[in-house]
Amino acid sequence: MKLQKxxxxxFRGARGPVSLALRNGQSLLLYGENGTGKSSFADAxxxxxxxxxxxxxxxxxxxxxGLRNAFSKQTDECFVEIDFTPDKKGKKTLxxxxxxxxxxxxxxxxxxxxNLFQNERFLLRNKELVSFILATKxxxxxxxxxxxxxxxxxxxxxxxxxxxxxxxxVLDFRAFESQIATKKKLxxxxxQATVNTREQFFSAIDARITIFNPGFRVQDKHxxxxxxxxxxxxxxxxxxxxxxxxxxxxxxxGDQLAKISVLHQQVASLINEIADLKKNHENIKQISLSRLxxxxxxxxxxxxxxxCPLCQQQISRETLLTLIGGRILALKQTQNKLxxxxxxxxxxxxxxxxxxxxxxxxxxxxxxxSIAGLDLQPSLNKLSIIEAVGKELNKDVxxxxxxxxxLDETCQRAFEELQNKIVTIIHSQKIGDSSQKxxxxxxxxxxxxxxxxxxxxxxxxxxxxxxRTTLEKIxxxxxxxxxxxxxxxxxxxxxxxxxxxxFMNHGKKIDTIELSTVDKSDGEFAGISIQxxxxxxxxxxxxxxxxxxxxxxxxxxxxxxxxxxxxxxSKFFILDDVISSFDKAHRVRFGQLLLEKFSNxxxxxxxxxxxxxxxxxNTVKGSGWKITQSRWNAxxxxxxxxPSGELKEQIRERIEANNESGLGNLLRRYAERMFKELCxxxxxxxxxxxxxxxxKRMLDELFSTLRGRLKEKSDLSDADAxxxxxxxxFITNQASHDSLYKENIDDLKAVYDDLSDFDGLFRCSSECKxxxxxxxxxxxxxxxxxxxxxxxxNWKD
Amino acid sequence: xxKTRMGPEIVSDFIASLKKDASLNQDIVLIIxxxxxxxxxxxxxxxxxxxxxxxxxLDETSKNNPEKL
Numbered sequence: 046m047k048l049q050k051x052x053x054x055x056f057r058g059a060r061g062p063v064s065l066a067l068r069n070g071q072s073l074l075l076y077g078e079n080g081t082g083k084s085s086f087a088d089a090x091x092x093x094x095x096x097x098x099x100x101x102x103x104x105x106x107x108x109x110x111g112l113r114n115a116f117s118k119q120t121d122e123c124f125v126e127i128d129f130t131p132d133k134k135g136k137k138t139l140x141x142x143x144x145x146x147x148x149x150x151x152x153x154x155x156x157x158x159x160n161l162f163q164n165e166r167f168l169l170r171n172k173e174l175v176s177f178i179l180a181t182k183x184x185x186x187x188x189x190x191x192x193x194x195x196x197x198x199x200x201x202x203x204x205x206x207x208x209x210x211x212x213x214x215v216l217d218f219r220a221f222e223s224q225i226a227t228k229k230k231l232x233x234x235x236x237q238a239t240v241n242t243r244e245q246f247f248s249a250i251d252a253r254i255t256i257f258n259p260g261f262r263v264q265d266k267h268x269x270x271x272x273x274x275x276x277x278x279x280x281x282x283x284x285x286x287x288x289x290x291x292x293x294x295x296x297x298x299g300d301q302l303a304k305i306s307v308l309h310q311q312v313a314s315l316i317n318e319i320a321d322l323k324k325n326h327e328n329i330k331q332i333s334l335s336r337l338x339x340x341x342x343x344x345x346x347x348x349x350x351x352x353c354p355l356c357q358q359q360i361s362r363e364t365l366l367t368l369i370g371g372r373i374l375a376l377k378q379t380q381n382k383l384x385x386x387x388x389x390x391x392x393x394x395x396x397x398x399x400x401x402x403x404x405x406x407x408x409x410x411x412x413x414x415s416i417a418g419l420d421l422q423p424s425l426n427k428l429s430i431i432e433a434v435g436k437e438l439n440k441d442v443x444x445x446x447x448x449x450x451x452l453d454e455t456c457q458r459a460f461e462e463l464q465n466k467i468v469t470i471i472h473s474q475k476i477g478d479s480s481q482k483x484x485x486x487x488x489x490x491x492x493x494x495x496x497x498x499x500x501x502x503x504x505x506x507x508x509x510x511x512x513r514t515t516l517e518k519i520x521x522x523x524x525x526x527x528x529x530x531x532x533x534x535x536x537x538x539x540x541x542x543x544x545x546x547x548f549m550n551h552g553k554k555i556d557t558i559e560l561s562t563v564d565k566s567d568g569e570f571a572g573i574s575i576q577x578x579x580x581x582x583x584x585x586x587x588x589x590x591x592x593x594x595x596x597x598x599x600x601x602x603x604x605x606x607x608x609x610x611x612x613x614x615s616k617f618f619i620l621d622d623v624i625s626s627f628d629k630a631h632r633v634r635f636g637q638l639l640l641e642k643f644s645n646x647x648x649x650x651x652x653x654x655x656x657x658x659x660x661x662x663n664t665v666k667g668s669g670w671k672i673t674q675s676r677w678n679a680x681x682x683x684x685x686x687x688p689s690g691e692l693k694e695q696i697r698e699r700i701e702a703n704n705e706s707g708l709g710n711l712l713r714r715y716a717e718r719m720f721k722e723l724c725x726x727x728x729x730x731x732x733x734x735x736x737x738x739x740x741k742r743m744l745d746e747l748f749s750t751l752r753g754r755l756k757e758k759s760d761l762s763d764a765d766a767x768x769x770x771x772x773x774x775f776i777t778n779q780a781s782h783d784s785l786y787k788e789n790i791d792d793l794k795a796v797y798d799d800l801s802d803f804d805g806l807f808r809c810s811s812e813c814k815x816x817x818x819x820x821x822x823x824x825x826x827x828x829x830x831x832x833x834x835x836x837x838x839n840w841k842d
Numbered sequence: 843x844x845k846t847r848m849g850p851e852i853v854s855d856f857i858a859s860l861k862k863d864a865s866l867n868q869d870i871v872l873i874i875x876x877x878x879x880x881x882x883x884x885x886x887x888x889x890x891x892x893x894x895x896x897x898x899x900l901d902e903t904s905k906n907n908p909e910k911l
Contacts, residue, residue, distance in 0.1 A: 164850055197849035198849045198852050199849075201853045201856075201883065204883055204885050204888070207885030208888040208889065208892075211885060211889045212889070501904075504899075504903055505900060508895075508899050508900070509896065511867050512870060512895070512896075515866045515870045516870070518863075518865065519866065519874070522856070523856060526852065526856050530852050
């Protein structure tokens with residue numbers, strides 16, 4: 046399928062509706078200065094198919110309505126309509142509904158049409174090529190992935206990788222082994238048995254209670270409750286409460302001390318990470334500039350001058366792009382590092398909060414009992430140290446003071462001493478028959494809690510480990526798939542890339558070129574390297590041996606080869622300003638490559654390079670390409686330079702339908718075109734202006750030049766048709782939005798008639814339909830004529 | 843020329859293939875497949891879903907365990 050017509054309304058640069066008609070899927074050569082909206086057509090096709098414009102961020106598209114024309118109102122309709130060959134049409138709108146932007150296909154067949162091209166590669170932009178040129182081996186994997194449409198694979202791999210590392214760090218921070226070991230140690234101490242299962246737990250209690258001859262066995266939950274009731278009978282409630290609190294305090298402090306010893310290592314490694322980050326202080330300070338640099342990179346893709354667009358310092362565009370690209374990469378690496386440290390800090394903070402809350406609750410319970418000889422103050426003082434570390438951790442990573450993160454040894458020691466005192470108090474209780482029963486009862490209670498916690502920790506650990514195992518397998522399988530697919534892709538494409546590359550570099554120092562995958566020492570797929578033969582010698586440092594123009598050329602070859610390889614539905618592709626980094630020789634060869642190797646494709650070439658446009662115009666002449674230019678004005682937005690015949694047709698349609706909308710602009714463009722053509726045919730001379738400014742002429746300037754020329758050379762300057770235009774406000778008003786002159790349909794009809802009459806003074810009405818021209822001058826007769834000679838006007842030699 | 847696949851196709855095929863791998867936790871595969879289908883496959887989204895899954899699994903275990911002390 047090919048593109049037959051693209052119509053935009055209020056989309057990107059277009060206010061419109063503006064249509065780009067491509068008869069029978071003909072190829073296109075579109076020239077437009079920067080800012081005239083030529084890329085709006087590429088954006089429209091991309092958005093219609095993928096619902097995205099790759100160089101705009103999601104935020105720009107969704108939040109700021111970046112796809113809608115900047116001058117459009119929220120109530121204005123915005124749409125993209127594309128006709129495909131043969132006879133398929135799709136429409137997609139982007140309108141506000143209740144203040145929210147809503148992208149919608151007109152009907153199911155439009156959506157199906159877009160879906161058809163989902164997996165195809167049809168657009169290459171300058172930005173992708175520039176990134177490819179600047180990339181390292183790892184970066185090149187990403188850039189080639191973008192060029193050939195593997196972005197999804199790269200993104201998915203990053204997602205799987207991060208998901209795996211997330212779950213791994215959860216496992217590390219929870220320190221399950223250490224927590225379980227502490228609890229098992231407590232049970233061993235209290236029940237004098239190693240307990241791993243519920244049965245072993247009941248059996249250990251049964252063994253301990255036998256000395257009191259309860260008359261039953263403890264073997265399940267029910268008999269355990271019976272045993273607890275049995276031990277409670279006759280016990281002193283006060284003593285029971287005291288011992289229970291002491292036992293639970295002992296256990297709770299023990300649990301938290303185990304966590305603190307693991308925490309020491311985690312804090313130490315966080316301190317190192319923060320110190321490392323702070324060494325890159327300057328980079329970190331500039332992370333906020335990332336967005337600005339991203340924007341700068343986008344702007345530079347459209348900025349063709351060799352100067353910094355901000356400070357206007359003279360610097361080559363490519364050097365500036367290299368500098369910015371390197372800066373963005375460095376900042377992104379720092380940003381990733383910062384994110385990792387932030388995650389570690391958050392995990393640590395949550396563990397510290399648990400420790401603090403638990404110790405605080407234990408100390409409160411003990412405080413309520415006012416136990417003689419148990420001084421809680423040193424521990425309460427140390428609790429405030431933990432709180433202070435927590436407060437420090439709660440700060441932003443970059444303002445954390447490293448020396449305030451250390452939990453000093455005295456803190457741990459204070460709680461160890463408290464635990465020892467508790468144990469001493471427990472052991473110093475009177476040993477009598479009743480006290481022995483109370484002891485066992487409190488031991489059972491504390492072990493019950495500990496065993497429950499062990500079970501929960503083991504379950505939690507098992508679930509996380511299962512998640513980790515699955516994510517690890519998914520990640521490693523995906524890495525293998527990515528490598529295999531890329532290898533297979535490169536294998537398929539290398540011959541084609543080489544053919545195109547050699548075509549574009551015929552007779553140059555490069556003989557062959559081959560892309561291959563690079564693996565890390567641990568087997569992970571690391572990147573893509575470019576091997577080539579330079580003067581017959583194999584070398585692998587492409588950047589060293591290939592100039593920017595060669596690398597640009599390689600990027601293009603990869604794109605066109607992948608497009609040829611992948612695309613099964615589309616027979617079109619769009620190249621949006623891709624030759625900016627090409628030297629002259631490569632530009633010429635690229636034009637030839639397109640015509641020679643892709644003649645059965647529809648190619649849409651958009652460029653702002655006037656020289657290359659001129660070259661391509663000559664190259665594609667007679668090949669059925671549409672050649673046109675995009676222009677822009679405030680009222681119409683983007684519009685396409687149409688031949689006067691096409692404009693005349695559009696004007697007639699509107700006049701017949703009494704539709705004055707946009708008619709004034711069409712008439713102005715028609716008049717401008719006609720006057721320019723006449724100035725050319727009659728050799729009317731206007732003031733010299735440099736480059737593109739030469740094209741920007743007001744109607745009155747062109748008309749007065751023509752009138753002067755007619756006065757000098759012919760007798761037509763007094764013709765009625767000339768006189769009418771001389772007094773027409775339409776000609777003398779410089780811009781269509783002039784507030785002093787408001788046009789209505791009748792005025793516009795009259796203007797059209799006047800313009801037609803004026804044209805009729807010079808145009809042949811019989812065979813050739815051409816205008817008279819000084820190139821057909823009859824010096825003897827002192828006339829100039831049209832091509833067939835039927836139309837003739839007097840012309841002084 | 844060998845058959846090659848485009849990026850989105852590779853990812854979709856890979857996720858579909860996970861459903862047939864008995865060595866993987868299929869609840870996690872389901873989470874990934876569903877996020878991918880919604881176009882919301884991010885590490886953060888996976889982490890959140892896995893945390894919900896852990897909570898749910900632990901609650902179910904404690905409910906279904908009459909022997910819990």
